Structure formats: C-alpha cells, structure tokens
Amino acid sequence: MGAANTVNGRQPVMADVARLAGVSHQTVSRVLNDNPHVKEETRERVLVAIRELDYRPNSAARTLVTRRSQTLGVVSFDTTLYGPASMLYGIEQAARSAGYFVSIASLRSLDGRSVQEAVDRLRDQAVEGVLVIAPQTSAVGALAQVRSAVPVVAVGSGTQARVPGAAVDNEAGARAATQYLLHLGHRTVHHVAGPSNWLDAQARRAGWRAVLADAGAPVPEVVSGDWSARSGYEAGLHLLDNPEVTAVFCANDHMALGVLRALNEAGRGIPGDISVVGFDDIPEASYFTPPLTTVRQDFGELGRRGLELLVAQVEGESGSKDRVLVAPELVLRGSTAAARGAG
Amino acid sequence: MGAANTVNGRQPVMADVARLAGVSHQTVSRVLNDNPHVKEETRERVLVAIRELDYRPNSAARTLVTRRSQTLGVVSFDTTLYGPASMLYGIEQAARSAGYFVSIASLRSLDGRSVQEAVDRLRDQAVEGVLVIAPQTSAVGALAQVRSAVPVVAVGSGTQARVPGAAVDNEAGARAATQYLLHLGHRTVHHVAGPSNWLDAQARRAGWRAVLADAGAPVPEVVSGDWSARSGYEAGLHLLDNPEVTAVFCANDHMALGVLRALNEAGRGIPGDISVVGFDDIPEASYFTPPLTTVRQDFGELGRRGLELLVAQVEGESGSKDRVLVAPELVLRGSTAAARGAG
DNA sequence: CACTGCATTGTTAACGCTCACATGACAACG
DNA sequence: CGTTGTCATGTGAGCGTTAACAATGCAGTG
Numbered sequence: 001m002g003a004a005n006t007v008n009g010r011q012p013v014m015a016d017v018a019r020l021a022g023v024s025h026q027t028v029s030r031v032l033n034d035n036p037h038v039k040e041e042t043r044e045r046v047l048v049a050i051r052e053l054d055y056r057p058n059s060a061a062r063t064l065v066t067r068r069s070q071t072l073g074v075v076s077f078d079t080t081l082y083g084p085a086s087m088l089y090g091i092e093q094a095a096r097s098a099g100y101f102v103s104i105a106s107l108r109s110l111d112g113r114s115v116q117e118a119v120d121r122l123r124d125q126a127v128e129g130v131l132v133i134a135p136q137t138s139a140v141g142a143l144a145q146v147r148s149a150v151p152v153v154a155v156g157s158g159t160q161a162r163v164p165g166a167a168v169d170n171e172a173g174a175r176a177a178t179q180y181l182l183h184l185g186h187r188t189v190h191h192v193a194g195p196s197n198w199l200d201a202q203a204r205r206a207g208w209r210a211v212l213a214d215a216g217a218p219v220p221e222v223v224s225g226d227w228s229a230r231s232g233y234e235a236g237l238h239l240l241d242n243p244e245v246t247a248v249f250c251a252n253d254h255m256a257l258g259v260l261r262a263l264n265e266a267g268r269g270i271p272g273d274i275s276v277v278g279f280d281d282i283p284e285a286s287y288f289t290p291p292l293t294t295v296r297q298d299f300g301e302l303g304r305r306g307l308e309l310l311v312a313q314v315e316g317e318s319g320s321k322d323r324v325l326v327a328p329e330l331v332l333r334g335s336t337a338a339a340r341g342a343g
Numbered sequence: 344m345g346a347a348n349t350v351n352g353r354q355p356v357m358a359d360v361a362r363l364a365g366v367s368h369q370t371v372s373r374v375l376n377d378n379p380h381v382k383e384e385t386r387e388r389v390l391v392a393i394r395e396l397d398y399r400p401n402s403a404a405r406t407l408v409t410r411r412s413q414t415l416g417v418v419s420f421d422t423t424l425y426g427p428a429s430m431l432y433g434i435e436q437a438a439r440s441a442g443y444f445v446s447i448a449s450l451r452s453l454d455g456r457s458v459q460e461a462v463d464r465l466r467d468q469a470v471e472g473v474l475v476i477a478p479q480t481s482a483v484g485a486l487a488q489v490r491s492a493v494p495v496v497a498v499g500s501g502t503q504a505r506v507p508g509a510a511v512d513n514e515a516g517a518r519a520a521t522q523y524l525l526h527l528g529h530r531t532v533h534h535v536a537g538p539s540n541w542l543d544a545q546a547r548r549a550g551w552r553a554v555l556a557d558a559g560a561p562v563p564e565v566v567s568g569d570w571s572a573r574s575g576y577e578a579g580l581h582l583l584d585n586p587e588v589t590a591v592f593c594a595n596d597h598m599a600l601g602v603l604r605a606l607n608e609a610g611r612g613i614p615g616d617i618s619v620v621g622f623d624d625i626p627e628a629s630y631f632t633p634p635l636t637t638v639r640q641d642f643g644e645l646g647r648r649g650l651e652l653l654v655a656q657v658e659g660e661s662g663s664k665d666r667v668l669v670a671p672e673l674v675l676r677g678s679t680a681a682a683r684g685a686g
Numbered sequence: 687c688a689c690t691g692c693a694t695t696g697t698t699a700a701c702g703c704t705c706a707c708a709t710g711a712c713a714a715c716g
Numbered sequence: 717c718g719t720t721g722t723c724a725t726g727t728g729a730g731c732g733t734t735a736a737c738a739a740t741g742c743a744g745t746g
Contacts, residue, residue, distance in 0.1 A: 687746105688745105688746100689745080689746090690743105690744085690745075691742105691743090691744085691745100691746100692742090692743090692744100693740105693741090693742090693743100694739100694740085694741085694742105695738100695739080695740075695741100696737105696738080696739070696740090697727105697736105697737085697738070697739090698734105698735100698736090698737085698738095699734105699735090699736085699737100700734090700735080700736100701732105701733085701734090701735105702731105703728090703730100703731085704729105704730095704731090705727105705728105705730090705731100706727105706728095706729090706730105707723080707724080707728090707729100707744100708723105708725105708727070708728095709724100709726070709727090710723105710724090710725085710726095710738085711722100711723085711724085711725100712721105712722090712723090713718085713720105713721090713722085713723100714717085714719100714721080714722100715718105715719080715720080715721095716717105716718100716720100
C-alpha cells in the first residue's frame, strides 16, 4: 500500500500526483472535483496515485482561487451552559453534513464592541457565514448593527430578533406551563424570571402573564434571577415569605432546582404544598427532589435548524425562510400536583 | 471616515491599499507584519489607507505562502456534558490569546475510525495542531494510532494516555474524598464508579481502592454507572439493599444527584444516615438536597493548560513538557457528616 | 474525404500574499 | 572623493489550486 506522504521531504502537491499518474495537474483537479469529462480509466489511475502519495488538497490554495472557505463561524457567549453547549453540538453536526467546517469565537462580554470583535475575528478567517448563540437583548441589538459582508443568523434568540434565526417558541412553552398549573386548580402562579435582558426570559414572562390575564387570575410580582441555581434558591427564600404561594413557574431548570432546595429546607411539601415547574428539561431534571415538571426544548434541533438557515443564505437560495420556530413540549413529573382543596 | 469596503465592486486587496498610500504592496505587507524597516510617516499613511478601505488581509493567501494557518483543531465527543463544554471554553480563550483560531470537529462514535476521521477532517483544514477532548480509553487508544503530520494533545484524558496532554489528578481527588469519609469515622466507603472504559473513572476508582486498602478498611463491591443521574439513581437503589452502607463516594456529581434522589425517596437521612460525596463540582452541586460535598476540578484551567501544551509543540519549543497534572480540591458541603457513633 | 461536434486532455493565467533579492538615498569613513 | 554600510523601499517570483481557453483525437455527416 501507499501512504508515502512526502515527496522529496515535503507534502505532495497536485503536480506530484499528476506526474505519478502521467497526466496534467488539471486532470487531477478534475478528478478531485468530480468533473465528468474524465475517462474512467484515467480517473482510476489518478485515484491510485492520490492514495499512493496520501495526497491531500491544500485548502488555502483552493480557498484563494475559489473565494470559498467552506467554513462557517459560530459566536457564542457562554458555552458552559447546557443550552448553548447543546446547540453548538447540533450546529457542528449539521455543518458537517452540509459540507462545512466550523470555527468558533467566544465572547468576552455582551456589549456591541465585543460582538463586533468576535464577528471580525471570524471574518479574518474568511468564514462564509456566522451563526450567533447569544440570547441577550444586548447581543442581539449589537448583532443588528454588525457590519458584515457575510450572512449572520442568530440561534435561540427569542422570536423578535432583528436578524434571521431559529428560536424556541418560549411564549408557547410558558403558556403551556402556566395553563397546566391553573388547570390543577391553583388560584394563581408565581414566576421566577430570568434576567430581563435575555429575550428568552422576556418571552417566558410574557407567556406566563398572558395566561394569567386571560384567566382573570391575579398576576403576582415577579422574582428575578440570573439563571443560576443560587439565584433560584434566593428566589425560593423570598417566595417562602408569602404563605399564599402554591404554584411556581421558573424560567429555567437550574433556578427551579434552587427553588426546590429552598422549599425542601423549609420543610414545604412538593408538590403537596407547592407545585414547581421549570423550563429546558436538562438531563438531570428527572432526578431532582422531586423530579421536575418542565418544558422541554430541543437545543440540538435548534442548532441544526439555525445552521440550515445559514447555509440557505450562504448558498443564496432564494425564497428561503429567515425565521424558524421550534415548538417546546411540557413534560409532567412529580413536582406538580392539584392544589389543596381543588378538583 | 472610511469603510469603503469595496474597490470597483470587489473586496480591496493589498495592491489597492498600496496605490492609495502611494507605496508598493510590499511596504503594506511590512506594515501589516510589524516589520521595523518602515519609516514612521509611511507607516501612518499605510494605516490610514487600510482604515479608509476597511482592508482585511486575505488569510488564504497568507496561509498559502507562509504554510501556517494559525488554526488549531479541537476534537470532542460530547460537548453537551459540563466538563467538555467548560474545557472547550477554556481552550478557545487560551487559543485566542496565543493568536490562534479554533476549529471544531465532533465525534460520531468512539471507535478508532471515527477519531481518525475527525483528525483527518481537521487536517484537511490545515490546522497546525489538534487537541482532543475524549476521555475514553478507546478514544485515547485510537489517538495513539492516529497518523498525523501535526502535533496531537489530549485534554482531560486521565494520566496514563500515550499521547501528551493535560489532565486532572483524578486519583488524588478520589483519595482525598475517601480519606475524608474515613476520617469522619465511617467503617468503609462505597463507590459508584463511572464507565470502566473512561480513564477518569478508572483513576478515581483506583484512588478510592488504594485508600481503603491502606487503611485496612473492607473494599466493597463497586456499583457502576454511565455518569448520568439516571444511572446514579439505579446505583442508589442498589445501595439501599445493604443496610451497612454509611458513606458513598460517587465518581461524578450527576450520579451523586441520582443517589441523593434514591436515598431521599427511601427516607434515608443525608448526611444523618448516609454521607455522599461527588466529583466535578458542577455549578448546581451546592443546590442539591442536601448540598453536595464534592471534588472540584477546574475544567477551564485544564483546557487552557492543554492548549498551552499544544502551542508549545506547534511552535517547536524544545524541552517543553508534554504532560500537565492539575490538582483537584475537596469542597465540603452538607452531604457529609461523622458516622453515627463515631468521634 | 473534408468538415463538424464532442469527449478528453493540456496550457496558461490568475487568486493575494510573503520571501529573497535588487535598488536608491544618504551618512560615515579612510 | 570613492567606498562601504545602513535604512527605506521596490521588483519579481512563487505558494498550490481552479478557471478559461486551446489543442488533440476520433466518430459521424453530407
């Protein structure tokens, strides 16, 4: 077998393959690019030579002449969180199957300058399009301002962003959760919201409020957190002050975890005394104490859809949609039950 | 101000800048590469022209001639998990500050072919080095076989990998956890292990066993899980069968969460009846019920150190280390207490 | 049999940059 | 006042690929 891998001590190039196969370099190029005007026998000979030398095309040279890098960029804020991490995973898979490479750039902070900086960084790499995972209003606002020669698509950034993107229908999810709690007979539902500068937090809060308003239920004051379990815990302590609380809808599972912890510590029964619902359905949610009723969103799917959107733009498909909404799903577990004295 | 961004409808190139500044393209190149042989006044003129046209160097052309892509590749298995996600984050930051771009490739499965495929994919992009986040023995084995013209470094892959890399000292962490439980007066410590094909799982198990052996404590049979909370829950159910269990060391926090859940359900007091220790210190660990004593490992640091290692290899620094061990730290919380009837 | 058309292959010129070397100016030196 | 050296700049080649066009051969056609 082959795998020489060097010719005169350097990486083999197209000309080396051509020489070995007894053809011109252009014929090698044709074989590589599946050009039909190559005799079958010649093609074979070239392929053998390629294998023999373990030749790999130089992507820089190809990019230089075709002006296509086959690379897409992903900008993300905190890939440590479950959501962004899962989206990134979905994105990479979709990119590969669409024939693109993926380059990443993470944001230092959320101001416009930082977003522009990351996009520039990717532009320097000649990416053909940019996908942004940054669900904060500031980031999205910055995004709308970004000067870019290439298409930019947002993923998971609420539904009102001024740039094309794929997002979960947060409002629908929040409505489903709130409605379910009301159906269980709770007089009203309290809400532990996410940071108000996150689009997702805004949408979930809006959905929750809309359902209460429609049902004529009182709309309690919102307690806000920062998505962390710690902030959920603090919100939980706050809710404990109010004996009327019987149902809580948390804007994400981590905060729900904190709430559960606060309630457990205080000896409140869940769901006996208080029902709790989360949002996200992180893998651990079924193993909370008690298992958490929550709204599942498929982050991987979101990433894939976002990437498809971007590819459509990059490849200039006319009439391609510029907005995709993914429906979330309410998952029932042990943290919710009928209100005391209700049906 | 400037930002013309096109010259005759195309992206500006070095020659356009040169013309505008009244110099040769080579002088522009010198300015861009901080060559000292440029008169200050000329440099200024060039910089102005660059800004005026919003010129950005074509990276493909530069890569073609310098044979350096300024890009490093990262191969990872499941970026959805907290550990890998955090490492990726650390890696990207370190890469940026070292002046490199980061391209990612995720693995479909863990066999050697898949690893080779991912590395090849990155090679096709002309990366100058590859960082692998894949802590399974199979992946590391495959890694040792990988044919690659560029340096390959593993991150978080136990301490015995046959390729250079950065890892947490899992054994030390496990020893610390086990020792602590023994000090609390527990007769012995049970272990919920990770999948046996993960190097981390092996090392943690080895550390646990070594301490028990040294202390002359009985070494109970190990219960194995797959890192998930679900498997921890099942392990917990299993442990409940044995009334002698008073202390459990879990190989990660998610499994510890499952164990907590099983014990809570069964009405066992934690830490009154049973003490539980985890490993990782995920952000939620302090909000488990009860808060989890665990072994903290700094994944971000791990990623940074791994990247530094890789950069040292890429830049051919002689005498550079090829192995870095990061020390973990035992974090005490509410899930552990002295054994009943002990000191 | 000259002529057209198609399949196959080769030749040459970009792509935009850096490297090696050439050039010109001007000061310092004997 | 020619020689040497140094700084600042320019010139030309080449990196490895694809695109455009040219050339060849061979079958089919009138």
